[in-house]
Amino acid sequence: MTRYALRRLLASVPVVCVASFVLFWAVRATFDPLAKLRQSVDPTALHRETVRLGLDRSLPEQYLLWVKGFVQGDWGISTRTGGAVLPMVGDALGTTLQLILWGVALAVVLALAIGLYSAARQYTVGDHVLTGLSYLGVAMPAFWFGLVLIQLLAVWPKQQFGLPDPPLYFVGLHSVGHSGLDLDYLRHLVLPVITLTVGLVASWSRFGRATLLEALSSNYVRTARAKGVPRHRILLRHALRNALAPFVTVVAMDAAALVGGLVVTEQIFSIPGMGKLFLASLETGDVFVLLPWMLVVAVAVILFNLLADLSYALLDPRVALR
Amino acid sequence: MPQPLTATVQGRLPARLPAAGALLTALALTATACTSGTPTPQADTATNLPVRQGGSLVIGAEQEPDCADWIGTCGASIWGTYMMQTQTVPQVFDVRLKGGNWTPVASNLMASEPTTKLVGNQQQITYKLNPKAVWSDGKPITSADLKYTALQVRDGKAIFDKSGYDRITSVATPDATTAVVTLKSPYGNWKQLFGASYGVLPSHLLQGKDRDAVMKDGYSFSGGPWKIASWKKGVSVTLVPNSRYWGPKPHLDRVTFQFASDTSAAIQAFAGGTFDALYPTPQLTTVDQIKTLGSAAHMQVQSGTGNLQALWLNNAKFPFDSAAVRKAFAYSVDRAAIVKRLFGSYGVTAPAQSFMSPLLSRYASDDFSGYRPDAAKAAQLMKADGWTKNGGGYWAKNGKEAAFTVTSLAGNQSRELTEQILQSQLGKAGFRVTIKNSTPANIFGKLAPAGDFQLGLWNLTDSFPNPTLSATFSSTAIPSAANDQSGINFMRIRVAGLDPVLERVDTELDETARVAESHKAEKLIADDVPSLPLAAVPNILVTGARVGGPLSINPVEGPWWNLAEWGLTK
Numbered sequence: 001m002t003r004y005a006l007r008r009l010l011a012s013v014p015v016v017c018v019a020s021f022v023l024f025w026a027v028r029a030t031f032d033p034l035a036k037l038r039q040s041v042d043p044t045a046l047h048r049e050t051v052r053l054g055l056d057r058s059l060p061e062q063y064l065l066w067v068k069g070f071v072q073g074d075w076g077i078s079t080r081t082g083g084a085v086l087p088m089v090g091d092a093l094g095t096t097l098q099l100i101l102w103g104v105a106l107a108v109v110l111a112l113a114i115g116l117y118s119a120a121r122q123y124t125v126g127d128h129v130l131t132g133l134s135y136l137g138v139a140m141p142a143f144w145f146g147l148v149l150i151q152l153l154a155v156w157p158k159q160q161f162g163l164p165d166p167p168l169y170f171v172g173l174h175s176v177g178h179s180g181l182d183l184d185y186l187r188h189l190v191l192p193v194i195t196l197t198v199g200l201v202a203s204w205s206r207f208g209r210a211t212l213l214e215a216l217s218s219n220y221v222r223t224a225r226a227k228g229v230p231r232h233r234i235l236l237r238h239a240l241r242n243a244l245a246p247f248v249t250v251v252a253m254d255a256a257a258l259v260g261g262l263v264v265t266e267q268i269f270s271i272p273g274m275g276k277l278f279l280a281s282l283e284t285g286d287v288f289v290l291l292p293w294m295l296v297v298a299v300a301v302i303l304f305n306l307l308a309d310l311s312y313a314l315l316d317p318r319v320a321l322r
Numbered sequence: 323m324p325q326p327l328t329a330t331v332q333g334r335l336p337a338r339l340p341a342a343g344a345l346l347t348a349l350a351l352t353a354t355a356c357t358s359g360t361p362t363p364q365a366d367t368a369t370n371l372p373v374r375q376g377g378s379l380v381i382g383a384e385q386e387p388d389c390a391d392w393i394g395t396c397g398a399s400i401w402g403t404y405m406m407q408t409q410t411v412p413q414v415f416d417v418r419l420k421g422g423n424w425t426p427v428a429s430n431l432m433a434s435e436p437t438t439k440l441v442g443n444q445q446q447i448t449y450k451l452n453p454k455a456v457w458s459d460g461k462p463i464t465s466a467d468l469k470y471t472a473l474q475v476r477d478g479k480a481i482f483d484k485s486g487y488d489r490i491t492s493v494a495t496p497d498a499t500t501a502v503v504t505l506k507s508p509y510g511n512w513k514q515l516f517g518a519s520y521g522v523l524p525s526h527l528l529q530g531k532d533r534d535a536v537m538k539d540g541y542s543f544s545g546g547p548w549k550i551a552s553w554k555k556g557v558s559v560t561l562v563p564n565s566r567y568w569g570p571k572p573h574l575d576r577v578t579f580q581f582a583s584d585t586s587a588a589i590q591a592f593a594g595g596t597f598d599a600l601y602p603t604p605q606l607t608t609v610d611q612i613k614t615l616g617s618a619a620h621m622q623v624q625s626g627t628g629n630l631q632a633l634w635l636n637n638a639k640f641p642f643d644s645a646a647v648r649k650a651f652a653y654s655v656d657r658a659a660i661v662k663r664l665f666g667s668y669g670v671t672a673p674a675q676s677f678m679s680p681l682l683s684r685y686a687s688d689d690f691s692g693y694r695p696d697a698a699k700a701a702q703l704m705k706a707d708g709w710t711k712n713g714g715g716y717w718a719k720n721g722k723e724a725a726f727t728v729t730s731l732a733g734n735q736s737r738e739l740t741e742q743i744l745q746s747q748l749g750k751a752g753f754r755v756t757i758k759n760s761t762p763a764n765i766f767g768k769l770a771p772a773g774d775f776q777l778g779l780w781n782l783t784d785s786f787p788n789p790t791l792s793a794t795f796s797s798t799a800i801p802s803a804a805n806d807q808s809g810i811n812f813m814r815i816r817v818a819g820l821d822p823v824l825e826r827v828d829t830e831l832d833e834t835a836r837v838a839e840s841h842k843a844e845k846l847i848a849d850d851v852p853s854l855p856l857a858a859v860p861n862i863l864v865t866g867a868r869v870g871g872p873l874s875i876n877p878v879e880g881p882w883w884n885l886a887e888w889g890l891t892k
Contacts, residue, residue: 031763032767032768035763035767035768044479045479045480048479078388079396080388080396081388081389081396081538082388082389082391082394082395082396082534082538083389083538083539091555091556092556095556146587147586147587147590150587150590150594151590154590154594155590155593155594158594158595159593164595165594165595166594166595166596169596170587170590170591170594170596171382171580171582171587171588171591171596171597172556172557172558172580172581174557176380176558176560176578176580267583267584268584268586268587269587270580270581270582270583270584270587270588271556272555272556272557272581276556276583282761282763283761283762283763284388284762284763285761285763285764285767
């Protein structure tokens with residue numbers, strides 16, 4: 001397994017290289033790293049920065065310079081803040097991963113539970129209700145749902161019951177003067193996590209239901225039934241285990257997409273994660289942040305893919321990791 | 323003087339620069355409960371409830387500054403100015419309302435009003451500092467600090483705006499409380515030096531050091547009523563009183579500005595008691611959202627701001643390279659209808675009739691008031707210029723339709739609505755309008771400087787009560803190699819006879835003569851219609867029941883200009 005993982009990681013290097021070059025080319029073609037200085041009253045600024053940043057060299061040379069710095073931990077300086085890019089992206093990534101961790105964990109549990117229920121009780125009232133709710137969950141835009149949650153679960157209870165504070169918070173991940181993993185953190189986490197979870201639960205539960213139904217109609221399940229294996233055992237040990245492998249792949253791919261895809265959720269809840277960083281950098285054309293940001297997201301996709309493959313092998317012994 | 327441009331969201335603008343509106347704001351909140359039948363928030367211009375000593379407030383801040391090096395290019399954040407700079411950096415002039423006009427007045431940093439005189443063709447300004455003025459470490463604020471600040475701006479690299487400072491030939495410091503600054507040529511806006519833009523920095527702490535490195539993530543020194551206790555990036559800025567401040571001490575023990583970039587969520591946070599005050603972007607739905615807060619919210623609306631929204635015509639591009647078309651355009655747009663739709667709920671219903679924002683009202687005239695919707699006049703102008711209507715009902719000349727694109731900020735509800743109204747109004751008048759929006763970075767970093775637009779819709783923000791029309795309307799401010807592409811006359815405006823008048827506005831030291839020259843410039847601009855002013859964009863301050871003190875908005879120093887006087891109500 002370890003050898004396979006290492007081999008896959010090594011095989012990912014060319015993919016990352018190609019992806020990084022394409023991203024480098026695309027970002028440089030779209031944004032002008034010196035846009036800010038083109039309005040400068042300092043006549044030397046443009047030339048000075050052009051030389052300092054190596055922008056007078058050919059694109060492949062610029063790319064190699066940038067990659068060298070990136071690998072050595074020198075991700076450049078943000079034109080927006082003047083700060084080092086590595087800690088900026090690192091902090092944002094850490095914040096977003098917190099949301100992803102809690103959100104994905106909750107969504108997996110809920111989606112599997114709903115999928116199991118729906119598959120086991122196909123075409124019952126409960127199944128129909130859950131199917132309807134799933135469609136609703138998929139259709140609800142995060143910005144609207146987040147604001148509705150804020151009103152229903154935070155503002156309204158405070159006003160209705162005359163509470164000194166809302167039961168759940170919705171600005172950032174900590175109140176003023178708080179830090180670390182405490183109750184205040186959890187009270188901040190609930191609403192953004194629900195917001196990002198609802199769409200995931202909706203789609204994953206439908207996927208879980210479909211794969212479980214497929215597994216339940218297979219010959220080995222029919223055989224198990226014929227042998228008199230109890231229903232819950234068939235469902236959990238035979239059908240679920242087989243259905244989990246494709247389910248995990250979908251989860252991993254969606255989780256990877258969340259690394260750069262929580263723009264709206266982070267904006268609404270004022271969480272300084274990858275989405276907010278992307279938005280701020282995009283608005284100001286901060287190429288020195290956008291480039292590593294995109295590469296980090298690309299690497300996350302590759303890593304989550306690898307994770308999915310490894311999980312696949314763990315869940316299905318028939319899959320050989322070669 | 324051409325100004326550098328930083329494509330920031332609500333950027334701090336050196337004299338007058340395009341200001342990009344907030345993106346992704348007011349994302350269509352529909353309050354779901356308890357909204358009907360509640361009393362509407364009180365709206366007026368100022369309150370003054372008695373306060374007690376001590377306590378803390380949390381204020382919602384829509385934007386986080388990029389850095390706290392106010393001199394550097396990264397320090398271009400109006401929110402940074404409001405939250406930190408105004409509270410911690412002493413300045414020579416404050417901007418106060420006097421006789422109905424916003425006016426620079428000597429601050430308590432000064433022992434007396436600075437004086438100026440011409441020596442030959444050079445301008446000499448004498449500053450006398452208040453001997454009681456000290457930094458937070460107890461060291462006196464001296465003339466050396468003025469000299470340090472002046473030279474940092476004049477000679478520094480990556481400086482946000484050198485206007486005025488680039489004319490400094492020398493700074494003499496005959497004693498610790500006297501500084502004499504000599505400018506190589508007269509500078510009408512001399513009161514802006516060491517004023518709202520930059521203030522005065524401590525030489526004893528910064529001399530010989532990398533100023534940007536010391537200041538950019540927040541700094542410990544202060545020469546104002548507050549000190550920066552912490553700046554947690556992406557989360558909050560906390561201020562505590564500066565115990566050595568020589569002026570009135572703050573009533574509060576602590577003020578925290580917590581970043582909440584989504585206006586709708588920030589208003590909800592106010593409703594939930596997380597925030598005690600807000601300064602929201604006036605989007606289309608903002609007033610409605612604030613109304614849902616009922617009597618718990620006290621709302622102040624200020625229409626006399628430094629923000630001016632305008633329709634910017636590219637005078638070098640078809641069809642606005644024709645003066646007749648520009649005039650016909652002006653007679654085809656019902657600006658009053660647009661303003662009423664956009665800002666009517668804030669009480670702003672009249673269009674702007676000048677390119678001076680209300681902050682500069684003393685220099686403004688109303689020469690654009692003659693441009694009202696008049697289809698006959700518009701048609702007459704077009705026909706006289708050789709245009710005829712084609713089968714589609716659009717004006718055409720030499721086989722080319724009077725068609726153009728309007729460019730503004732993508733995702734800004736208010737701007738997009740304005741564009742749609744324009745499209746409808748101008749379509750009826752025979753102009754084919756298409757909408758092509760983009761990001762602030764692309765518009766102000768690329769399209770506008772390159773002149774790659776036809777009609778632009780964006781704001782100008784005046785940050786000091788001094789006229790700076792030349793930055794936008796002088797032909798010398800057209801981005802070119804001659805000015806190192808640093809001009810902001812993106813519209814390529816060249817009005818005959820205007821440049822010398824603007825030059826006199828910039829260099830005249832006599833206020834009465836300066837006002838007269840300003841009026842002349844405004845008349846020339848209105849006659850040529852190189853662009854069209856739309857409206858003064860209002861500011862809104864929302865405070866909760868806990869907040870007391872003299873609450874009002876200063877269009878230069880922001881809503882927290884007098885934060886030291888704020889407190890918890892008794």
